[in-house]
Amino acid sequence: MPNNFFPALLLTIAVEVLIAVILGFRNKNSIVSVVCVNLITNPILNYFLWINNAYSFIRVNITIVLFFEILIVFIELLLLTFALRQNVKKMLVLSIVMNLFSYIVGVLIFR
Secondary structure, three states: OOOOHHHHHHHHHHHHHHHHHHOOOOOHHHHHHHHHHHHHHHHHHHHHHHHHHHHOOOOOOHHHHHHHHHHHHHHHHHHHHHHHOOOHHHHHHHHHHHHHHHHHHHHHHHO
16 A cells, blocks of 8 residues: 555545534534545545556546546445435535545645
C-alpha cells in the first residue's frame, strides 16, 4: 500500500465528520455512521487506485477521477440513507458536500 494511505483515510474521515457536524449531524449515531461508511469506501477506492497505478489497467484522468468520485457519492448515499434512516435528498446533499470537501482538501495536501 502507498505510504499516504492511512493519512489519506484519516484526513477523509476528519474532513467528512467535520462537514457532517457543520450540516447538523451531531449525534453519536451520525458520527459513527460517517466514520464507518468511510472505513468501507475510502480503502476500496484507494486500493483500486493503487493497484491500477502498479499495473496500469486504465489511464487515470479527470474523467476517471470524476467517475469514481460520483460512484463514491452514490455508494455513500445508499449507506448513509440506510444507517441514518434519513430523507434521500438530505443524504445526497450530505454525501456530495462531504466528498467535495474531502476531495479538495486531499488534492491540496497530497498533490
